[in-house]
Amino acid sequence: MYALIDANCFYCSVERSFNPALEGKPVIVLSNRDGCVVARSNEAKDLGINMGQPFFQLAELRKQHDIAVFSSNYALYGDTSARLMSLLTHFAEDVEVYSIDEAFLLVEGFECLYPSYQDLGEIIRAKIDQWLRIPVSIGFGPTKTLAKIANRLAKKTPEHNGVCVLDTPEKIDESLKNFPVNEIWGVGRQSARKLECFDIKTADQLRKVPIDWIRQMMTVNGVRLVYELQGHPCKLLEVGQKPKKSFCTEPGFHRVTTDLAMIEDALTAHLSRVCEKLRRQNSLAGCLTVYLKTNRYRKTATGLPDKQHNPSRTIVLPHPTNNVLDMIHYAVGALNEIYAPDYHYQKVGIMLTDLVSADYRETNLFTAGLDEKRLKLSNAVDKLNQRFGSNKLRLASQQHNPEWPMQFQYLSKRCTTRWSEILEAK
Amino acid sequence: MIDSLDPIPAENIFRLDPKRRQAIPYFSAQVQAGFPSPADNIIETSLNLQDLCVAHPDCTYFVKATGESMLGDYIFPGSILVVDSAIPIEMGNVVVCWLNGDCCVKRFLRVGKMIILEPSNENYSPIYVHKDRDTFRVLGVVTYVVSKPPRYVRPD
Numbered sequence: 032m033y034a035l036i037d038a039n040c041f042y043c044s045v046e047r048s049f050n051p052a053l054e055g056k057p058v059i060v061l062s063n064r065d066g067c068v069v070a071r072s073n074e075a076k077d078l079g080i081n082m083g084q085p086f087f088q089l090a091e092l093r094k095q096h097d098i099a100v101f102s103s104n105y106a107l108y109g110d111t112s113a114r115l116m117s118l119l120t121h122f123a124e125d126v127e128v129y130s131i132d133e134a135f136l137l138v139e140g141f142e143c144l145y146p147s148y149q150d151l152g153e154i155i156r157a158k159i160d161q162w163l164r165i166p167v168s169i170g171f172g173p174t175k176t177l178a179k180i181a182n183r184l185a186k187k188t189p190e191h192n193g194v195c196v197l198d199t200p201e202k203i204d205e206s207l208k209n210f211p212v213n214e215i216w217g218v219g220r221q222s223a224r225k226l227e228c229f230d231i232k233t234a235d236q237l238r239k240v241p242i243d244w245i246r247q248m249m250t251v252n253g254v255r256l257v258y259e260l261q262g263h264p265c266k267l268l269e270v271g272q273k274p275k276k277s278f279c280t281e282p283g284f285h286r287v288t289t290d291l292a293m294i295e296d297a298l299t300a301h302l303s304r305v306c307e308k309l310r311r312q313n314s315l316a317g318c319l320t321v322y323l324k325t326n327r328y329r330k331t332a333t334g335l336p337d338k339q340h341n342p343s344r345t346i347v348l349p350h351p352t353n354n355v356l357d358m359i360h361y362a363v364g365a366l367n368e369i370y371a372p373d374y375h376y377q378k379v380g381i382m383l384t385d386l387v388s389a390d391y392r393e394t395n396l397f398t399a400g401l402d403e404k405r406l407k408l409s410n411a412v413d414k415l416n417q418r419f420g421s422n423k424l425r426l427a428s429q430q431h432n433p434e435w436p437m438q439f440q441y442l443s444k445r446c447t448t449r450w451s452e453i454l455e456a457k
Numbered sequence: 458m459i460d461s462l463d464p465i466p467a468e469n470i471f472r473l474d475p476k477r478r479q480a481i482p483y484f485s486a487q488v489q490a491g492f493p494s495p496a497d498n499i500i501e502t503s504l505n506l507q508d509l510c511v512a513h514p515d516c517t518y519f520v521k522a523t524g525e526s527m528l529g530d531y532i533f534p535g536s537i538l539v540v541d542s543a544i545p546i547e548m549g550n551v552v553v554c555w556l557n558g559d560c561c562v563k564r565f566l567r568v569g570k571m572i573i574l575e576p577s578n579e580n581y582s583p584i585y586v587h588k589d590r591d592t593f594r595v596l597g598v599v600t601y602v603v604s605k606p607p608r609y610v611r612p613d
Contacts, residue, residue: 051594052558114515162516162542164594447518454596456538456553456562457524 032148032171032198033178033264034136036119036155039166039186041132042070045111046101048164049446049454058099061086063282065102065440102439110447111163118162122155127268135175137268152194171196175266176259177203179216180234203262210234217256222249234260275312278305281380287326291370294323294379295363299355299429300422301381302362306355309383310413315351315401317385319358320344321365326377340376342369349398351387354405355426510601516543518596520553520562527551527562529577536604538562542597551599556584557591562599 038044042060047053057075059068067085068075078096080089092098112131119126123136138151145151152169159167170181177197184206185195197203213223215234225248231237238260245253255265280301288294298321309316322343329337344365352358362381394400415424422429444452511517522536530551532538540553552565556574563574563584572586572593586593 050558051555051592054592117515164542164596450519453537454518454520454553454560455523456520456560457522457526 032138032173033175033268034123034138034148034152035129035170035172035175035178035182036134036136037168037170037182037186038115038132039168040070040072041112041165042101042103042108043072043075044165045108046099046104046443047072048111049107049443051164053099056099057096058101059089060101060103061441062103069103100441102442104439104443104445106445106448107443111165115159115163115165118159119155121158122151125268125270127270135178135268138171148196148198149194152196153192156193166193168193169195171198172203173198173262174259174264175268176216176256177262180206180210183214184210200262204235207235207238207260208233212237215256215260217252222253225249275314276386277382277384278308278316278386279380279382280305281322281324281378283378284376287329287375287377289373289375291367291372294370294376295366296429298362298366298379298381299359299426301379302358303355303422303425303429305381305383306353306358306409307413307416309353309386310389310409312386313389314386315353315389315391316358316383317348317351317387318383319346319348319361319365320382320384321346321362321369322380322382323366323369323374323376324378324380325374329375329377337375340371340374342371344369347385350393350401351385351391352401353389354402354409356405356409357402359426359428510539510603511541512600513541513543516597517541518553520560520596522562522602524561526576526578526581527564529579530564530602531604532562532577532599532602533604533607536602538599539601539603540597541600542595544598544600546595546598553596553599555592555594555596556586557593560596565595 040058043053043058046058046060053072055074056072057078057080058072059075059080060070061067062069065086067083068080068089069082071080071082075098078092078098080092080098086100089098093100108131115132116126116128116134119134119136123138123141125137127135129135138148141151145154148171152171155169156167159165168182168186170178170183170185171194172178172181181195181197185191185193188195195206197206210233212218212226212232212234213220215237218226226232226237231240238257240257242254242257245257249256258265282301284293284297320343322341324341325339326337327339331337346361346365348358348361366379392400412424416422444454446452446454507514518540520538520540522532522538523534525534532551538553544550546552546565548565548567550565551562553560553562554565554574555561561574563576566573566575570588572588574584574586576583
C-alpha cells in the first residue's frame with residue numbers, strides 16, 4: 032500500500048503556521064521579484080485569483096478585500112519542507128520526497144501498529160498539525176497512481192476530511208468511475224486530448240483499454256499507467272535523490288536594463304551560484320551556455336512592442352570543471368559576443384550541461400586537466416560562505432552594482448533559519 | 458489488519474538517522490609496548506548544547522522573549538526560548554502561543570473548560586481564553602531558556 036501526503040496550499044499554510052491571525056483570510060504568495068501569484072489559500076481562490084496571475088492586476092481586488100500578500104520566503108518554505116519530510120519517516124521507513132510539499136510513503140509492514148489505514152491517515156494529519164501546524168491531505172492506494180488519485184479525492188471532497196483510502200476493489204471502482212482522465216498523474220494535455228478522441232474520459236474507461244492499443248497510443252508509459260490503475264504497481268518508490276543532469280539559473284533584473292556592466296555583474300553572481308550547486312552535487316560541467324532575454328510584453332513609450340533580442344552562445348570547456356574562476360572567463364566572453372547595445376534586457380541566464388562526476392580527469396596535448404589548487408580554493412570558499420552567509424566571499428566582479436538582485440517587498444520573517452528574525456513572544 | 462491491544466503511538470516510532478550520529482573517539486593513543494594512557498578508558502565525546510536542549514530537532518523552534526511578564530520563570534527580555542511542539546501540553550507548562558494573533562509566552566493552566574494564561578510576574582494579570590471568542594493556538598512547550606547573566610549594577 033502506498034500513501035501520498037500533500038500539504039494543502041503549502042506556501043500559504045507555512046505563512047499561516049507562523050502567523051495564525053491569517054487563518055480564514057485570503058493569503059497569496061508571489062513569485063520571484065513579486066511578479067505573479069504562485070500560491071493561493073482557498074479564500075483567495077474563492078475571490079477568483081488565478082494561479083500565475085500578474086500581481087499588478089490585483090490592485091483593485093486588494094482595495095476591496097483584506098488580502099495578505101507575501102513574497103516567496105524560500106528559506107522558510109524549504110526549512111518547513113525539510114522538517115515535514117523528516118517527520119514523515121516516523122510513520123514509514125521508505126519516504127520518497129516527490130516535491131517540496133508532496134511525499135510518497137510505502138506503508139506496508141505497519142499493519143499491526145495501526146487499526147486501519149484510515150486511522151493511520153488521521154494520526155498523520157493530527158500529528159503534522161500539532162508538530163508543524165500545517166494541514167495535509169493523504170491518499171492511500173495499492174499503487175502510486177491510485178494513491179495520487181486518492182489524495183486528489185481527499186482534497187476535493189470535504190466529507191473525506193483529508194484522508195481517502197482506496198483499499199478495496201469496490202472503493203477503487205467507485206472513485207475511478209467519475210475521475211476525469213486529464214487529472215490522472217502522468218496524463219498530459221496531449222495524451223488527454225488523444226484519449227478524448229476515442230471517447231475515453233474517465234479513469235475507469237482508461238483502466239479497461241487493451242494493453243496493445245495503449246502501447247501504440249501512449250508508448251510504454253501508457254502501459255504502465257493502465258497497469259497502475261488496475262492496481263499492479265509499476266512505479267516504485269524512488270528513495271534517495273537522482274543527481275541532476277543540468278543546472279540552469281536565470282533570475283530577472285528588477286527593471287529591464289541595457290547596461291553591459293550590470294549584466295556581467297549578474298552573470299558572475301548566477302555563475303557562482305550554479306557552481307556552488309554543482310559542487311554540492313559533486314559534479315563537473317563540460318559545457319556552458321549563456322543567454323540573454325528581452326521582455327516579450329514590453330512596450331516602448333509610443334505604445335509599440337519593443338524590439339526583441341534573445342541570443343545565446345554555448346561553449347565547450349577545455350576540461351569539465353566546477354570552479355567559477357575557470358568558467359568566468361568563458362562566460363563573460365560569450366556574453367560580450369552576444370550582447371548587442373540598445374536592447375532592453377530582462378534577464379541573463381546560464382546553463383551548465385554535460386555533467387560528469389567530480390573525479391573525472393582527462394589530459395591531452397592541449398589541456399592540462401583541472402587545477403587542483405583551485406578546486407580546493409572553491410571548497411574553502413563554500414565552507415566560509417556556509418558559515419558566514421551566502422555571498423560573503425565572492426569574486427570582485429560581482430555585485431558592485433547592487434541594483435539587479437531579486438526584490439522582495441512582502442517577505443515574511445525567516446524565523447527558522449536566521450537568529451535575527453526568530454519569532455518574538457511577549 | 459491485525460488488531461492490536463496496545464498500538465504504539467505514532468510519535469514514538471523513529472527512524473534512525475545515521476547522519477545525526479556522532480563519532481566517539483575510541484582510542485586516542487596508539488598502543489605500543491609501553492604503558493597506555495590511563496585516560497583512554499574514559500574518553501568521551503565532547504558536549505553539545507543542542508543535544509541537551511533539543512529533543513526533537515524537527516519540532517523545535519527558537520523564540521525570543523520580549524516582555525517582562527515571565528520574570529518569575531527566569532524569562533527575561535531577550536531570552537531565547539527553546540520551544541518543542543512535539544511534547545504534549547500539561548497543566549502548568551510554560552508555553553509559547555498565539556492569542557488573537559499576538560505571540561506570547563505564559564504558563565498554561567486549565568480550569569474546567571477554561572484556559573488561563575498566567576504570567577509569573579505579579580505586576581501582570583492572568584489572561585482568560587474564551588474558546589468561542591478568542592482564537593488560540595499553541596506553538597509548543599518551552600523546554601529550555603537561554604539567557605545571558607544580567608549586567609551587574611553596583612548598589613549605592
